[in-house]
Amino acid sequence: MFTQLEQAKEKWGGTSDVIDRWLATRQQVLVSYCKLATHAPNGRSPLPEAAQLENFCAILLDYVSAGHFEIFEQVVSRCEKRGDESLALANRVYPKITDTTQFILDFNDKYQDLEDEDRLLELDGDLSSLGEVLEQRFELEDKLIATLHQHQSQPA
Numbered sequence: 001m002f003t004q005l006e007q008a009k010e011k012w013g014g015t016s017d018v019i020d021r022w023l024a025t026r027q028q029v030l031v032s033y034c035k036l037a038t039h040a041p042n043g044r045s046p047l048p049e050a051a052q053l054e055n056f057c058a059i060l061l062d063y064v065s066a067g068h069f070e071i072f073e074q075v076v077s078r079c080e081k082r083g084d085e086s087l088a089l090a091n092r093v094y095p096k097i098t099d100t101t102q103f104i105l106d107f108n109d110k111y112q113d114l115e116d117e118d119r120l121l122e123l124d125g126d127l128s129s130l131g132e133v134l135e136q137r138f139e140l141e142d143k144l145i146a147t148l149h150q151h152q153s154q155p156a
Contacts, residue, residue, distance in 0.1 A: 029063045032056045050114045057112040075144045100137040
């Protein structure tokens with residue numbers, strides 16, 4: 001996932017404040033995810049602290065919220081202006097991103113306020129599944145970023 005992020009930064013970094021903020025927030029999610037994953041209860045590592053897990057959930061939720069309420073709206077709006085092909089791409093990708101959002105929201109609901117420490121026993125498996133979902137989401141987002149970048153570099 002870090003390789004994917006670095007490739008996205010090389011390809012699109014510096015071309016738009018929106019894209020730069022999006023990629024910076026993605027990096028925060030990945031760093032926090034990796035730190036948390038090293039403490040997941042897999043029999044070899046100590047349990048993560050509740051504050052660390054809550055912090056990760058907050059970063060993850062901020063990332064998802066920014067995507068849905070700021071970035072995706074801009075991308076879809078720009079795609080609508082650029083024609084049917086771009087809009088069709090956005091319409092194909094957006095529902096798939098929404099599916100990943102639901103998984104992320106469910107993860108957040110489960111771990112944001114950890115009153116039941118037995119739930120931590122499921123964290124390792126849930127983090128593994130979340131990693132797969134994040135990787136899928138990043139690939140889909142990169143398609144939207146590519147479209148956004150393409151539209152910013154073309155005259156209207």
